[in-house]
Amino acid sequence: MxxxxxxxxxxxxxxxxxxxxxxxxxxxxxxxxxxxxxxxxxxxxxxxxxxxxxxxxxxxxxxxxxxxxxxxxxxxxxxxxxVRRILVPVDFSEASLNACNYALGLAHKLKAEVKLLYAYYNPVISSEPYLETDPYQFNFEGTVGNLEKEAKQQMKSLKLQLEEFVKKEKFTNVKVSYVLDRGEPELVILDYCEKYNPGVIVMGTKGAGEVAFDIIGSVAKKIIEKATVPVFAIPHKSVYIGINYINKILYATDFDDSDYKAIRKLMNLVRPFNIKIYCTHIASDAENTFDNAKMESLEQYFSKEYGDVNMVCDLIENEDVLEGLENYIDEKDIDIIAITTHKRGVFDRIFNPSLTKKMLFHTNIPLLVFHS
Structure with missing residues (x-):
């Protein structure tokens, strides 16, 4: 309702x-x-x-x-x-650095601060890097103390690099700070998220292969599933070219009640941008009375609450939700895909291995995921 x-x-x-x-x-x-x-x-x-x-x-x-x-x-x-805080888990990889650039651009628009978080490896327990195909960043034969010291050095170097980026892009009033912790990345990120209360988490992603279920590495996928704040997942092929080039967002709906909550959060994030939003539902029958009524209801909601925002609501007919989304993304030249995590929804269908093994999906488009 x-x-x-x-x-x-x-x-x-x-x-x-x-x-x-x-x-x-x-x-x-x-x-x-x-x-x-x-x-x-x-x-x-x-x-x-x-x-x-x-x-x-x-x-x-x-x-x-x-x-x-x-x-x-x-x-x-x-x-x-x-509420103007952006949390960025990092692992010093190229994909992670790229996500930092996105976060800084977002911070500039939202007048937010950026907090970098690194969970350095504890050799006593089993763990995994954020990006499964990248090698570990350290020689783990040293002591935990040495690991912490080296992690701090790398974090300081990354912070300086990002501050230079801020100057180059002429981002004003963007503050960058960092925190280090020992433990498994998933647990460290979720625990710190509770303490820091960010408005959004920005993560770089890179999986073991090129099929869709590998786009979100296991750590990032767990964060998306468990975090209560929006997660902006940046695939490694989505190279940052400037925050002002983000102009078109696809919001994929399953006509769930969580849509209205997700749309409000989406609008809070994208208000400072000159954005066109495509609200889209993939259906096997575009003439279905129920789907048309639901889409009309969403369209009326958009018009009433966000009349000043450029929005398009479309029902797309396709038996395969992934194929339908892929074709629409190509046709409209979409910059960001926004979805919610409700069960048996678009998110599950995109990242369910039994479905996504069959086809390639866009690995160069960031995902903005809202928890239902």
């Missing part, structure tokens, strides 16, 4: 951003509408919109903010900063 969305308040842009950050920090999903996309800072009638079920808590928070000043107000500002 479609969520009922209401406008909880209307403020100038800066205050709307402040309230949005506070609400999200309290676990209330929200998004902004009526923003001047050319100069958002001058927007005066920005609407803060939420699920009607959260209205009671949201009104209480608004009243609290009205009474805040001094130290209390600064805490609210700090909460806003918390």
């Amino acid at each position: 479609e969520d009922k969305i209401i406008t909880i308040a209307t403020y100038p842009y800066s205050r709307a951003q402040l309230l949005k950050g506070r609400l999200e920090a309290e676990g209330i999903e929200c998004f902004l509408s009526n923003i001047n996309m050319v100069q958002p800072g001058i927007s005066t009638g920005v609407k803060i919109r939420i699920n009607e079920n959260d209205a009671g808590r949201a009104y209480k928070i608004i009243e609290e903010i009205k009474g805040e000043y001094g130290t209390a107000k600064q805490k609210t500002v700090d909460r806003l900063k918390e």
Whole structure:
């Protein structure tokens, strides 16, 4: 069932951003509408919109903010900063560096900070690198202390390299920091994600082969399945050429209730971009009454909530969902594929080995995955 969305308040842009950050920090999903996309800072009638079920808590928070000043107000500002965080697990490979470049471009657009995370290998336990085909980065005959020292040196070198990239691209106010931890990458990433509370995780991916189920290496796939925040997975062939070249996003829907939640998160991430969104469903019969009714409902939702965004809703007829997506991606020259992880959905069909062994899939298009 479609969520009922209401406008909880209307403020100038800066205050709307402040309230949005506070609400999200309290676990209330929200998004902004009526923003001047050319100069958002001058927007005066920005609407803060939420699920009607959260209205009671949201009104209480608004009243609290009205009474805040001094130290209390600064805490609210700090909460806003918390949701402008990008976590980037790295392993010093080329694919990992490429993902860092994407993360920095995204941080520039979102006015976010970037936190690099490296889980260095512990020889006492079994582990695996993020990118299965790349060799381990260290000589593991040394002690854990030596491993940590070498990891820190490599991380410092990577940080300097990325700071030079920020200067070259003229990204303003993009802060890069890092953290090291020992243990299995999957556990380290998920544990730190809980502490850091990022708005999105950006990961480079590279598998053992070229078929679709190998695009997402085992570590990245586990993070996508278990993380509660969006994951931006960057295939190693998707070489970064500039954040402004990302113009077209395909949102693949199965008409699940989680669509509305995912769409709100998607819009929060892509608002600063000049984006065209293609909402697409692959069906065996494009004339199916149920599918057409569902797509019409989504189209009306888009029009009502995001009338200022360029959107296209399409039903594509194809017996094979992967083939249908592949043809559509080629036809529309898609830059990013956005999907949700709900069971038996598009995500499962793309990464189910029994299906994807049969064909090659796009290994050069980033995936933005939302947890249902």
